[in-house]
Amino acid sequence: xxxxxxxxxxxxxxxxxxxxxxxxxxxxxxxxxxxxxxxxxxxxxxxxxxxxxxxxxxxxxxxxxxxxxxxxxxxxxxxxxxxxxxxxxxxxxxxxxxxxxxxxxxxxxx
Amino acid sequence: xxxxxxxxxxxxxxxxxxxxxxxxxxxxxxxxxxxxxxxxxxxxxxxxxxxxxxxxxxxxxxxxxxxxxxxxxxxxxxxxxxxxxxxxxxxxxxxxxxxxxxxxxxxxxxxxxxxxxxxxxxxxxxxxxxxxxxxxxxxxxxxxxxxxxxxxxxxxxxxxxxxxxxxxxxxxxxxxxxxxxxxxxxxxxxxxxxxxxxxxxxxxxxxxxxxxxxxxxxxxxxxxxxxxxxxxxxxxxxxxxxxxxxxxxxxxxxxxxxxxxxxxxxxxxxxxxxxxxxxxxxxxxxxxxxxxxxxxxxxxxxxxxxxxxxxxxxxxxxxxxxxxxxxxxxxxxxxxxxxxxxxxxxxxxxxxxxxxxxxxxxxxxxxxxxxxxxxxxxxxxxxxxxxxxxxxxxxxxxxxxxxxxxxxxxxxxxxxxxxxxxxxxxxxxxxxxxxxxxxxxxxxxxxxxxxxxxxxxxxxxxxxxxxxxxxxxxxxxxxxxxxxxxxxxxxxxxxxxxxxxxxxxxxxxxxxxxxxxxxxxxxxxxxxxxxxxxxxxxxxxxxxxxxxxxxxxxxxxxxxxxxxxxxxxxxxxxxxxxxxxxxxxxxxxxxxxxxxxxxxxxxxxxxxxxxxxxxxxxxxxxxxxxxxxxxxxxxxxxxxxxxxxxxxxxxxxxxxxxxxxxxxxxxxxxxxxxxxxxxxxxxxxxxxxxxxxxxxxxxxxxxxxxxxxxxxxxxxxxxxxxxxxxxxxxxxxxxxxxxxxxxxxxxxxxxxxxxxxxxxxxxxxxxxxxxxxxxxxxxxxxxxxxxxxxxxxxxxxxxxxxxxxxxxxxxxxxxxxxxxxxxxxxxxxxxxxxxxxxxxxxxxxxxxxxxxxxxxxxxxxxxxxxxxxxxxxx
Numbered sequence: 001x002x003x004x005x006x007x008x009x010x011x012x013x014x015x016x017x018x019x020x021x022x023x024x025x026x027x028x029x030x031x032x033x034x035x036x037x038x039x040x041x042x043x044x045x046x047x048x049x050x051x052x053x054x055x056x057x058x059x060x061x062x063x064x065x066x067x068x069x070x071x072x073x074x075x076x077x078x079x080x081x082x083x084x085x086x087x088x089x090x091x092x093x094x095x096x097x098x099x100x101x102x103x104x105x106x107x108x109x110x
Numbered sequence: 111x112x113x114x115x116x117x118x119x120x121x122x123x124x125x126x127x128x129x130x131x132x133x134x135x136x137x138x139x140x141x142x143x144x145x146x147x148x149x150x151x152x153x154x155x156x157x158x159x160x161x162x163x164x165x166x167x168x169x170x171x172x173x174x175x176x177x178x179x180x181x182x183x184x185x186x187x188x189x190x191x192x193x194x195x196x197x198x199x200x201x202x203x204x205x206x207x208x209x210x211x212x213x214x215x216x217x218x219x220x221x222x223x224x225x226x227x228x229x230x231x232x233x234x235x236x237x238x239x240x241x242x243x244x245x246x247x248x249x250x251x252x253x254x255x256x257x258x259x260x261x262x263x264x265x266x267x268x269x270x271x272x273x274x275x276x277x278x279x280x281x282x283x284x285x286x287x288x289x290x291x292x293x294x295x296x297x298x299x300x301x302x303x304x305x306x307x308x309x310x311x312x313x314x315x316x317x318x319x320x321x322x323x324x325x326x327x328x329x330x331x332x333x334x335x336x337x338x339x340x341x342x343x344x345x346x347x348x349x350x351x352x353x354x355x356x357x358x359x360x361x362x363x364x365x366x367x368x369x370x371x372x373x374x375x376x377x378x379x380x381x382x383x384x385x386x387x388x389x390x391x392x393x394x395x396x397x398x399x400x401x402x403x404x405x406x407x408x409x410x411x412x413x414x415x416x417x418x419x420x421x422x423x424x425x426x427x428x429x430x431x432x433x434x435x436x437x438x439x440x441x442x443x444x445x446x447x448x449x450x451x452x453x454x455x456x457x458x459x460x461x462x463x464x465x466x467x468x469x470x471x472x473x474x475x476x477x478x479x480x481x482x483x484x485x486x487x488x489x490x491x492x493x494x495x496x497x498x499x500x501x502x503x504x505x506x507x508x509x510x511x512x513x514x515x516x517x518x519x520x521x522x523x524x525x526x527x528x529x530x531x532x533x534x535x536x537x538x539x540x541x542x543x544x545x546x547x548x549x550x551x552x553x554x555x556x557x558x559x560x561x562x563x564x565x566x567x568x569x570x571x572x573x574x575x576x577x578x579x580x581x582x583x584x585x586x587x588x589x590x591x592x593x594x595x596x597x598x599x600x601x602x603x604x605x606x607x608x609x610x611x612x613x614x615x616x617x618x619x620x621x622x623x624x625x626x627x628x629x630x631x632x633x634x635x636x637x638x639x640x641x642x643x644x645x646x647x648x649x650x651x652x653x654x655x656x657x658x659x660x661x662x663x664x665x666x667x668x669x670x671x672x673x674x675x676x677x678x679x680x681x682x683x684x685x686x687x688x689x690x691x692x693x694x695x696x697x698x699x700x701x702x703x704x705x706x707x708x709x710x711x712x713x714x715x716x717x718x719x720x721x722x723x724x725x726x727x728x729x730x731x732x733x734x735x736x737x738x739x740x741x742x743x744x745x746x747x748x749x750x751x752x753x754x755x756x757x758x759x760x761x762x763x764x765x766x767x768x769x770x771x772x773x774x775x776x777x778x779x780x781x782x783x784x785x786x787x788x789x790x791x792x793x794x795x796x797x798x799x800x801x802x803x804x805x806x807x808x809x810x811x812x813x814x815x816x817x818x819x820x821x822x823x824x825x826x827x828x829x830x831x832x833x834x835x836x837x838x839x840x841x842x843x844x845x846x847x848x849x850x851x852x853x854x855x856x857x858x859x860x861x862x863x864x865x866x867x868x869x870x871x872x873x874x875x876x877x878x879x880x881x882x883x884x885x886x887x888x889x890x891x892x893x894x895x896x897x898x899x900x901x902x903x904x905x906x907x908x909x910x911x912x913x914x915x916x917x918x919x920x921x922x923x924x925x926x927x928x929x930x931x932x933x934x935x936x937x938x939x940x941x942x943x944x945x946x947x948x949x950x951x952x953x954x955x956x957x958x959x960x961x962x963x964x965x966x967x968x969x970x971x972x973x974x975x976x977x978x979x980x981x982x983x984x
Contacts, residue, residue, distance in 0.1 A: 055132075
């Protein structure tokens with residue numbers, strides 16, 4: 001685990017997963033890889049956090065899953081966004097932008 | 111929401127498929143990451159996914175419950191003892207609470223009961239509340255502004271019902287027109303009184319109680335029927351609802367809190383002048399919405415000061431007191447019932463401590479299991495949760511059984527409650543009791559569940575520190591010691607309470623009532639109106655009553671087994687009472703608003719002989735003291751002392767509110783008239799034939815040579831031979847009357863005694879268990895001690911000394927606590943103070959003896975320790 005790797009803030013993981021799934025359905029490994037790519041390696045999501053989050057979001061109705069074939073022709077569970085999931089992505093994005101803006105201005109202030 | 115529910119359904123009932131699914135998903139994930147699925151990684155992740163699932167906590171609960179039941183079933187003797195102890199404790203608490211709830215806590219069974227008040231006349235100089243003159247009721251009703259309604263009840267009318275088999279006496283109440291609507295009662299059948307029926311000469315209508323309707327008239331068609339009551343026709347217009355019980359304080363209503371017949375009071379408007387001097391009425395009022403009791407009191411004070419100005423002769427120095435109806439009804443029993451509820455709560459605490467101790471022993475035995483589970487990854491929180499679930503299962507089972515216990519016990523208890531306890535018909539196991547039981551079960555579960563929790567903390571700590579069991583045992587013995595000290599202290603408090611009550615009750619029974627209670631039979635008669643010459647005031651009007659009495663006494667005296675017989679209007683300790691104001695010849699008149707009052711007791715010639723009341727000076731009444739003879743009275747010792755401290759009262763003359771003077775012929779010994787506990791007050795006896803008013807309900811008292819009960823049949827026969835139209839009720843021996851007069855005291859003494867014994871028993875068992883356990887733990891030590899020369903006597907003393915230290919501490923704490931708690935029951939005690947040294951000492955010694963006996967068996971076991979065997983264990 002790299003020392004620079006940030007602890008995932010509560011709520012951040014949900015947003016990252018939603019964002020990762022916004023383009024196409026992915027399996028667990030794919031989601032972890034996608035998050036790592038888009039954040040330039042800042043966030044390495046471990047299975048111990050990823051799977052509880054996926055199952056929780058599925059029970060909340062933001063994701064649905066079904067079994068499919070992975071790129072290596074293995075059976076894997078694919079997740080994709082539902083309509084409430086897309087709505088959640090939008091609200092979460094707006095919320096995050098507000099927070100990051102507020103944080104940025106707070107840190108700039110002297 | 112629906113999604114959540116379906117998720118819950120899946121999680122609870124499709125668990126295996128979900129788990130297989132998850133397993134496969136994770137495997138494929140790790141194969142993608144590392145090229146192989148290492149099952150060692152899977153378990154923690156699976157666990158954390160399971161934990162976020164909807165209903166996960168419920169799932170854990172079900173698991174824990176299943177586990178708890180399995181654990182308890184594996185150890186049936188422990189479980190049965192624990193559940194039974196709890197059931198007993200909780201059941202006793204529920205039963206006692208049901209009584210307290212029915213009598214004290216539940217609102218009165220009327221709409222908006224908080225608005226109901228009773229109003230009383232009250233001398234401004236004193237605290238005693240008095241019943242109300244009709245003219246005052248009239249004025250209060252006219253002049254107050256705070257009340258939506260005001261009504262009065264006269265509890266004295268009696269009716270003799272003719273035409274339905276044997277003539278029957280019915281207890282009557284006359285009420286003003288608003289009475290039932292004030293309480294908010296709707297008739298089960300027919301209608302309430304009309305206001306036009308509440309006028310003199312109009313009130314020939316009656317309302318029946320539900321019970322009377324069922325009993326006398328078989329529940330048949332009754333509305334509109336004519337009844338012959340006191341040889342007058344009354345039309346029945348209504349029947350009260352079945353659950354209507356007129357709550358009343360029995361002492362006020364002469365032990366007849368069930369009225370059979372209700373008629374209109376029909377006061378004249380405006381009232382007659384003489385209706386300011388007689389005080390028979392109970393007055394009830396309902397506050398206007400938004401008016402508080404203090405506001406109403408101010409209103410009443412204003413009216414009272416007006417009346418004092420207008421009618422100085424009757425009302426000067428008189429105030430009006432408002433008391434909430436509920437407070438009035440339960441004032442006498444509040445302390446006693448709360449004391450009993452506290453007592454039974456303390457018993458439950460001791461039971462909890464016992465179960466806590468049992469759990470401790472078990473926790474020691476389960477130490478390995480706990481350590482193992484902790485090592486396998488169960489968190490401390492999870493273990494604590496498991497232990498809590500077990501305690502809760504125990505306490506809930508106990509609660510359930512306790513509730514069953516209460517369902518059986520409550521009806522039995524209600525049958526044995528003192529007859530003068532108010533509101534007993536409202537004592538039922540209901541929602542309130544159910545809530546209470548659940549609450550108590552929960553509370554007890556938490557209480558004794560805490561003990562193994564404290565323990566669990568130590569277990570995990572010790573497991574991680576790789577300690578042996580020794581440290582745990584040391585900590586445990588401290589906890590056990592504390593539990594024992596607490597139990598002994600609580601048991602002592604209860605024993606002190608019970609001891610004080612018993613001593614008080616014994617003192618009460620030893621009070622000489624002032625008459626001979628043995629071999630006296632009494633029967634109350636109700637004379638039909640034909641015996642009364644109207645209700646005219648003055649002597650000489652009721653010769654028919656005298657003639658009847660003479661004829662009956664003649665017959666009764668000739669019965670075999672009868673020594674003597676006489677009549678009295680009011681028996682001692684029967685709750686019936688009458689008091690009058692009087693003046694003494696030659697003394698200056700008292701200022702307005704002040705009058706000398708004495709208890710007034712019409713009796714016939716042989717009364718003092720029958721009752722065994724000594725004549726101190728002068729003479730008793732004779733048969734010649736009749737209507738035509740000079741008027742005489744007798745006074746009791748208290749009256750002689752109070753009014754003629756320096757003189758001989760004999761030959762002095764007194765009079766009631768009439769013109770004729772009556773000469774004092776003799777002084778009789780004091781008799782406890784009101785209760786055994788109250789001091790005799792000034793009383794005056796009047797020959798029955800010379801009473802100035804009508805006493806139409808004479809009680810015949812018969813002294814028998816042997817067992818009184820043997821004469822009952824003959825007495826009944828003699829009465830119906832003298833006049834078949836005279837009903838008899840209250841056929842009792844004098845001993846029964848005395849016994850009934852102390853029934854409240856007897857009840858609370860008996861109940862507290864049972865609770866204290868239960869507490870003692872539980873505490874002794876607890877002590878025995880703990881000493882036994884501790885001795886078991888220290889067997890090796892005792893073995894070593896004896897191996898190096900200690901005698902078995904020394905070991906015995908060592909163990910007993912340990913127990914004695916705990917017991918002494920418990921007794922010390924208990925004595926301090928008892929000093930505070932017993933002060934609360936001081937008002938229930940007679941002839942003994944709450945800090946009675948003899949009781950405190952004897953109870954402490956008794957408890958110490960029982961406690962040492964309980965620890966003697968384990969100590970004996972320790973003294974028998976065989977060194978060689980003990981040492982071989984290691």
